[in-house]
Amino acid sequence: MKRALLLTAAAAAALSLAACNRQNAGNTADAGNTMNPGQSAPVNAAQDAMGAAVGAASSTTLGSHDTGAFVDNAGQGNIYEIRAAKIAEQKSKAADVKAYAKMMVIDHTALENEMKPLISAAGKTAPTELDQRRKGFLDNLSAASAQDFDKAYIDQQVAAHEETLNLMKGYADNGDDAGLKAAAAKTAPKVEAHLDKAKAIQAKLSGG
Template sequence: MKKLSYAMMIAAAAIAFQSCNSAPKDAKESADSLNKTKDTTTNVAATGGIAVSADDAKFATTAANGGMAEVALGKLAQEKSTNADIKSFGAMMVTDHGKVNDELMAIAKTKNITLPAAVDADHQKKMDDLSKLTGKDFDKAYVDAMIDGHKKTLSLMQDEAKNGKDADLKAFAAKTAPAVQMHLDAINKIHDSMK
């Protein structure tokens, strides 16, 4: 009887330990993982391969993740902000990033790149945090998030335009970078007007 109890405790501990290590991946991690398995250098027969380098695929998933977040946060700004400039900026995010997201999805489809279906955990936390704020607190946090996000996106686009291997993704990044710069300039102007 003692041996059976001991065996059951070991089994329960093993199951508990294993479940601790199987934290669910967020959508971006899942897409990146799927793209790794489609790598043309390793598993082309099983997956159909991927038509771009691993770095280009990672660029696509990162850009898609950020683009989805910009659209979602833009909608939130339209709902929650009391500042007309921020509401207008939010509408521009929904329109502009929505178009860019569609363009990136079309490229990804032709290259067999899996894009995330939802934003990653970091962007979701940012949206959750912002959704709890109101008035000037929301406006300030949203503007700060947009400045930070657009700086990162601009850097991402400039890097891909310069160093990317896939011609279509390089062209996409080169075409998108000036629009991101324009958004960054616009949100910086809003930020300065709030002081």
């Protein structure tokens, strides 16, 4: 537990540094840069990696057994997936990426709807907005150039589904609400299938 908490703190600090570097990059961006001011593909990729590290630590610590943390992380995960997929449907030029994004909208909307009554029964409230970490992911997708977009989106998807899979498996094993434990166990295989598909597209984009 202590190691995971230290990882969270270190990753959060690195995430802040990446955001600072993004701001500095805006001062040196060339006139041909098609991204938003202050953004560049390497800085955004570094920020995404740091955000993924924070999420990985969170999903295996509090989120794996605390009901409030589980609800918050699972709910925000669904919101992020749907919003990111809608950006991908608009920006991607690759048929397999667009098909994956469409699947994300359908599956995560269904999961969001399935979870709502269980969250209420557990006495919790589902989140309606994203935290700064996930907002940063969406900002980076919106800013990505046509050339960089598919890799940015799929890299985020691999990290996000690894985080969600750990969250679901952890709560299924260690959670204290029976309804949500059952939902987490039921959801884990579908999340794993999403992860496998994202990894396959990632390998294809990398020439593997």
